[in-house]
Amino acid sequence: MNPGIIYLVGTSGHPNFGDEFIAAAWLKYLAVARPDADVWLDSPQPGMAQVLFEGLHPRLRVTNTLWRLVHENADLPADEAAKNIRERVTGLGTPAYDLGLLKMREAESLHLIGGGYVNETWPHHAGLVVGMRAVGEMTGAKLFATGQGLMPVLSPAPGETPLFRGFTYARARDEASAAAHGLEMGLDDAFLGIEEELSRTEAAPGLYVCIQSDMADPGRLESAVELARAEIERAARQGIAAYYVEAIPGFDRAAYERLADLIPEERFVPFVHVWNHGLPLSDQQTWVTSRFHLHLLAAAAGARGIAVGMKKGYYDVKHESVTALGSGWPLALDEGSPAMPAQAGPLAAKLPALLARKRAEAETLYPAEPGVPAQPASSAAKLFNLARSGVSRRGRG
Known part of the structure; x- marks a missing residue:
């Protein structure tokens, strides 16, 4: 296991603003915290992902190894798909996959980054978790899942339960997802990139x-x-x-x-x-x-x-x-037409604390390499104070 390889799994490259924003946020964080690490992003659309994320991390590589394996088994019953995915990951046996799967075995961690793509809407995506777990059991790689939206809940079981068994760290972004899979509540991964987007x-x-x-x-x-x-x-x-x-x-x-x-x-x-x-x-x-x-x-x-x-x-x-x-x-919802609220909610006021919470999560999963300067103090509080004082950002539309 190579301590320099970080393996991210996400549904990037559509393009879809939310999914791309989440992947970009992690890549930008890792560019500062782990600039010398090889970062592999496993994406269903690696060509477009390469264009979208060009330059965001100096050692980014993009592949579709795990996604291709999941899509290949998408039409099978959950148990059969899980069995096929596990056997392919652990047994190898075809040049169509072996080089990519061997690269996964070199990772220090495999990380299912956030989004709402592992649920009953796309039940075959549970195969992503199955494949990650198979690698982790073979190599001892740490398994992470952050900002997960898991509703509507998978039914029947995805072949291996509980869904995140064996994961070092797993968090859901909403209460229903957390309750359905016995996870702790976290925050959507977009919070890792909000501060920069506001600025x-x-x-x-x-x-x-x-x-x-x-x-x-x-x-x-x-x-x-x-x-x-x-x-x-x-x-x-x-x-x-x-x-x-x-x-x-x-x-x-x-x-x-x-x-x-x-x-x-x-x-x-x-x-x-x-x-x-x-x-x-x-x-x-x-x-x-x-x-x-x-x-x-x-x-x-x-x-x-x-x-x-x-x-x-x-x-x-x-x-x-x-x-x-x-x-x-x-x-x-439905035919309802609620009125536009007269005032903004308290989310903007709570933002500094939420950003700090998400930053702490990222630093727990990926501590900065020795010699890498600490991340700058959050400017979210400054941005909020500007908003409160009536200094608004204007210009482009």
């Missing part, structure tokens, strides 16, 4: 909208668009400009096309702009969004908003985890 972005005051067309219950897109339309028209009557933010290319465009008569193309903020320049964030905003991480980051910046649930049992759990932290955003 690098600017936004014009206004109403910001993002409504997805993917993974929606029947008829939900239409009602969500109507809710957004009502808020845009209300903002226009008040002289407030509306913007549209794209979190997943294509899937977020469908709703924009239905709202383009109210939001001109020049106020459409594409994913590429968001990725290159930062998510437009300000405490002078309001939001209507179905995207979980836009809810999280905008509320952390002090914005008011309405969260839109698109799929019951999945997205409502995600959004409720942010409201539980104090976003102050009502959750719109």
